[in-house]
Amino acid sequence: xxxxxxxxxxxxxxxxxxxxxxxxxxxxxxxxxxxxxxxxxxxxxxxxxxxxxxxxxxxxxxxxxxxxxxxxxxxxxxxxxxxxxxxxxxxxxxxxxxxxxxxxxxxxxxxxxxxxxxxxxxxxxxxxxxxxxxxxxxxxxxxxxxxxxxxxxxxxxxxxxxxxxxxxxxxxxxxxxxxxxxxxxxxxxxxxxxxxxxxxxxxxxxxxxxxxxxxxxxxxxxxxxxxxxxxxxxxxxxxxxxxxxxxxxxxxxxxxxxxxxxxxxxxxxxxxxxxxxxxxxxxxxxxxxxxxxxxxxxxxxxxxxxxxxxxxxxxxxxxxxxxxxxxxxxxxxxxxxxxxxxxxxxxxxxxxxxxxxxxxxxxxxxxxxxxxxxxxxxxxxxxxxxxxxxxxxxxxxxxxxxxxxxxxxxxxxxxxxxxxxxxxxxxxxxxxxxxxxxxxxxxxxxxxxxxxxxxxxxxxxxxxxxxxxxxxxxxxxxxxxxxxxxxxxxxxxxxxxxxxxxxxxxxxxxxxxxxxxxxxxxxxxxxxxxxxxxxxxxxxxxxxxxxxxxxxxxxxxxxxxxxxxxxxxx
Numbered sequence: 001x002x003x004x005x006x007x008x009x010x011x012x013x014x015x016x017x018x019x020x021x022x023x024x025x026x027x028x029x030x031x032x033x034x035x036x037x038x039x040x041x042x043x044x045x046x047x048x049x050x051x052x053x054x055x056x057x058x059x060x061x062x063x064x065x066x067x068x069x070x071x072x073x074x075x076x077x078x079x080x081x082x083x084x085x086x087x088x089x090x091x092x093x094x095x096x097x098x099x100x101x102x103x104x105x106x107x108x109x110x111x112x113x114x115x116x117x118x119x120x121x122x123x124x125x126x127x128x129x130x131x132x133x134x135x136x137x138x139x140x141x142x143x144x145x146x147x148x149x150x151x152x153x154x155x156x157x158x159x160x161x162x163x164x165x166x167x168x169x170x171x172x173x174x175x176x177x178x179x180x181x182x183x184x185x186x187x188x189x190x191x192x193x194x195x196x197x198x199x200x201x202x203x204x205x206x207x208x209x210x211x212x213x214x215x216x217x218x219x220x221x222x223x224x225x226x227x228x229x230x231x232x233x234x235x236x237x238x239x240x241x242x243x244x245x246x247x248x249x250x251x252x253x254x255x256x257x258x259x260x261x262x263x264x265x266x267x268x269x270x271x272x273x274x275x276x277x278x279x280x281x282x283x284x285x286x287x288x289x290x291x292x293x294x295x296x297x298x299x300x301x302x303x304x305x306x307x308x309x310x311x312x313x314x315x316x317x318x319x320x321x322x323x324x325x326x327x328x329x330x331x332x333x334x335x336x337x338x339x340x341x342x343x344x345x346x347x348x349x350x351x352x353x354x355x356x357x358x359x360x361x362x363x364x365x366x367x368x369x370x371x372x373x374x375x376x377x378x379x380x381x382x383x384x385x386x387x388x389x390x391x392x393x394x395x396x397x398x399x400x401x402x403x404x405x406x407x408x409x410x411x412x413x414x415x416x417x418x419x420x421x422x423x424x425x426x427x428x429x430x431x432x433x434x435x436x437x438x439x440x441x442x443x444x445x446x447x448x449x450x451x452x453x454x455x456x457x458x459x460x461x462x463x464x465x466x467x468x469x470x471x472x473x474x475x476x477x478x479x480x481x482x483x484x485x486x487x488x489x490x491x492x493x494x495x496x497x498x499x500x501x502x503x504x505x506x507x508x509x510x511x512x513x514x515x516x517x518x519x520x521x522x523x524x525x526x527x528x529x530x531x532x533x534x535x536x537x538x539x540x541x542x543x544x545x546x547x548x549x550x551x552x553x554x555x556x557x558x559x560x561x562x563x564x565x566x567x568x569x570x
Contacts, residue, residue: 020051021080024058031064040064044071052080056120059088065098069105078111084119084147089540092568095123096130103134112142119149119185122543124568125156128164135164141172145183149213150547152564153186158195161186165202180208187215187241188547190561196223203230210236215243215269218557224251224273232258241269243298244554252279256286265291269298271326280308287315295321300353301329305361309335313342316351326353331361411435416443420458423465428472440479448480450489453510455480456498463520470523477524478531485533496538499525504552505545518552522559526566539567 022043031037044050053072060068072078081102087095099118106113116134121127128148134140153161165181172179184203191199196219203209212231219227224247231237240262247255252275259265275283280299287297299312309332316322325343332339336355343349411432416439419427431439448454459480466472484490500506503521504514515521525542528534546553546564553560 020049020077021054022047022050022052023054025054025082026057029058031058032061033063034067036061037064037067041067041071044068044075047075050075050078052082052115053078054082055086056082056084056117058086059090060086060098061090062094062098062101065101069101072102072105072111073108076110078106078109079113080115080117081106081113082115082117083121084117084149085121087121087123088544091540092122092124092126092543095121096126099123099127099130100133103131103137103139106134107137107139111139113139114142115145115147116140116143117145117147118151119147120151120547122150122152122540122547124152124564125154125160126568127151128153128157128160132160132164135161136167136171138172138175140168141175141177141179143179143181145185146181147183147185148189149185150188150549151186152543152547152568153189153191153195154561154565155190155192155195157189158186158191159198162198162202165199166205169202169205179206181206182208183211183213184209185211185213187213187217188549189214189217190557190564191217191219191223193220193223193226195219197226200226200230203227204233207233208236209234210264211239211241212237213239213241215241215245216554216557217245218561219245221246221248221251225254228254228258231255232261235261236264237262238264238293239267239269240265241267242273243269244272244557247273247275247279249276249278249282252282256282259283259286259291260289263291264293266293266321267296267298268294269296270302271298272301272329275299275302275304275308277303277305277308280304281311284308284311284315287312288318290318292319293321294319296324296326297322298324298326299330300326301357304330304332306332306335306338309339310342313339313346316343316348317346319348322348322351324353325351328353328355329357329359331359333358333360411439413439413442413446416440417447420447420462423462425465425467425469425472428466428476437475437479440476441483444480444483445487449484449487452484452491452494452498453502455484455490455495456502457512459499459524460502460515460521463524464515464517466520468519468523473520473524474527477527481528482531482533485535492535492538496541500541500545505548505550515552517555519556519559522556522563526559526563529563529566543567 024040029036031040044053118131123130148161151157165179168179191214196214196217203212212234214227219242224242224245227242228251231240247270251273255270270283280302304327309327309330312325312327316325327339332355336358340349340352343352415431419431419440420443428436444455448458459477462476462480463473466476484495485492497506501508501510502512503518504512529539543564546560
């Protein structure tokens with residue numbers, strides 16, 4: 001009877017939705033061997049009209065992938081591969097061959113895919129290589145929706161993907177079913193300008209897209225210009241989402257040029273793209289065109305001020321289908337009242353989103369300072385010293401360097417403990433240069449080890465407090481974690497878990513002080529992972545949590561991307 005109950009539970013957890021979809025979603029099955037995958041294989045074989053297979057929320061190894069692929073070889077009617085989040089905890093080297101075998105199964109069946117979803121699988125550029133054969137085969141000539149969200153593709157993956165699109169298009173032209181992709185979703189992949197450029201060239205050739213969703217990809221104005229040129233060639237576009245990239249005025253002008261030709265556009269999401277007033281004004285000019293299908297415009301968190309906000313509001317006058325205008329998180333100040341009045345006069349104030357995160361305008365000096373930071377200008381250059389006409393020579397006694405001071409400086413372990421208890425760049429530099437690392441090593445051994453939580457807390461606090469001085473962060477992070485990883489009494493599993501907890505990437509019952517900026521810890525962690533003592537087996541742990549959506553991580557995309565690349569290459 002127990003076996004019957006067990007079978008009943010399995011059948012209730014495995015359901016066929018809408019007759020033709022076989023779902024194993026969220027089962028948390030660890031599929032290592034052929035035996036592990038037997039339930040799935042049997043279900044595939046027994047499903048007479050299998051059009052969709054949903055495997056997300058499980059973890060798939062190569063041997064299991066092979067038998068599942070073999071089962072798919074007889075399913076010519078198969079259309080939808082819904083395979084997001086199915087490689088958690090797998091080594092990077094395991095994933096491409098697994099994808100290749102699954103693709104081969106689909107190709108052998110003579111199936112014609114309409115949907116391929118591989119989102120939330122941390123496979124990087126190598127994963128794209130694993131699906132390239134599938135993407136360029138007849139199995140994808142009918143592909144309409146491709147979801148590759150949060151895969152760590154990088155520039156290399158973007159280029160491979162673009163090449164696959166072009167190859168598929170060229171080969172499909174010889175048949176009666178030319179490749180006509182409609183939906184492309186690829187957010188949080190660090191495609192950057194080069195990846196965006198490569199994909200833009202492919203998009204221009206396709207000309208069939210109805211949705212392009214590419215948020216959080218580290219794309220800067222030059223890349224936005226490339227994308228805008230591609231948008232213009234895809235006149236059936238309904239959804240454009242480039243949220244959380246960097247647009248600025250030049251990117252906005254390129255978008256403004258293409259928008260009037262997109263008569264089917266329903267959603268325009270350019271939130272958190274640093275448009276500022278100049279960019280908003282450029283977009284407002286384009287939005288004045290009669291766009292009867294436009295339903296949603298998202299321009300939040302763009303440092304837009306009064307002039308830009310009012311111009312956008314005025315451009316809503318002929319938007320009969322408008323359901324949402326989001327201007328929250330900008331610097332509109334008291335002009336919100338004017339914007340609401342304008343939208344009321346237009347007769348669509350109900351479409352105006354909330355202003356909960358509205359800010360007062362910054363002064364001009366602060367804005368120029370931020371623009372300088374964004375442009376990447378080096379503000380740490382040496383400054384020539386002048387004191388009311390008195391020139392200070394390099395050997396002047398008035399100029400005492402740190403090196404001179406260090407000749408007479410002797411630091412003690414108590415000085416290092418002072419740095420540990422109240423870390424700062426000033427405290428670190430106050431320690432005698434030749435003694436710093438040894439003293440900190442002693443403190444780690446005597447005061448922190450073998451406690452994983454103490455080591456992790458100290459690592460995060462130190463890296464956060466060193467004013468993004470990369471050399472200081474590198475030195476401190478190496479001393480702390482090299483000493484910890486080499487300690488025989490310390491549980492490395494506990495150390496890795498605690499590092500993730502204190503960085504705010506895992507929720508825990510431990511009461512952890514919240515941090516505002518993860519840049520320092522991410523820089524420090526990347527330096528540690530580059531070292532020979534960091535165990536490769538823990539890379540997948542960090543990748544899994546770095547791939548997840550997180551407010552702190554979203555603020556430091558460059559550091560996150562650099563760390564992800566290092567983890568993939570370990």
